[in-house]
Amino acid sequence: MIRYALKCDDGHGFESWFQSAAAFDVLAARDMVNCPQCGSGRVEKALMAPKVDTKSALSVPASRAEEKLAALRRKVESEATYVGGGFADEARRLHDAQVETPIYGEANAQQIKGLLEDGVPIAPLPFLPKPKVN
Structure with a gap:
């Protein structure tokens, strides 16, 4: 049909x-x-867009790499605190206080450069935090 x-x-x-x-x-x-x-x-x-079941299509990892990426996302979200756009300030505050608390969020290129120059240990994540995903 x-x-x-x-x-x-x-x-x-x-x-x-x-x-x-x-x-x-x-x-x-x-x-x-x-x-x-x-x-x-x-x-x-008439012009018609096909119906795509994005809910199930996007919820099942298509490869081993996607499975590992999904596992990393779950780990980060369960063990770290999301600090949003205040990431640079919070990372610097925790570093200066010598507190090892896992956080994640967003920072622009200038903020990242400043953190790295000051020796604040940071790493990029291979995914956008959920609040930033449409």
Whole structure:
């Protein structure tokens, strides 16, 4: 079965299911596909985006590397505190106080350079924190 977005020559849009793409072509050629609003048999396929199940597609790692990346994300999120855009200030404060508390967040290039120049141990993460992901 295939679902098509359709429109008639008067511009009315509607959807319908067909046994196959070929079945639609045969029925349309015989004027057997009609607009439910005006009854016109002059119907054509309209532009339509395919439906993609992103919830399941994106929740299952596709490779061993994605599995390891997902495991790293879980570890960071469970063991470190998210400090957002205050990462540079918090990292510097903890370093100066000689406190080893795991944190993660965001910093711009200038802030990163300053932290590295001051000997603050930091490392980039290979993913965006969840609050920054759309």
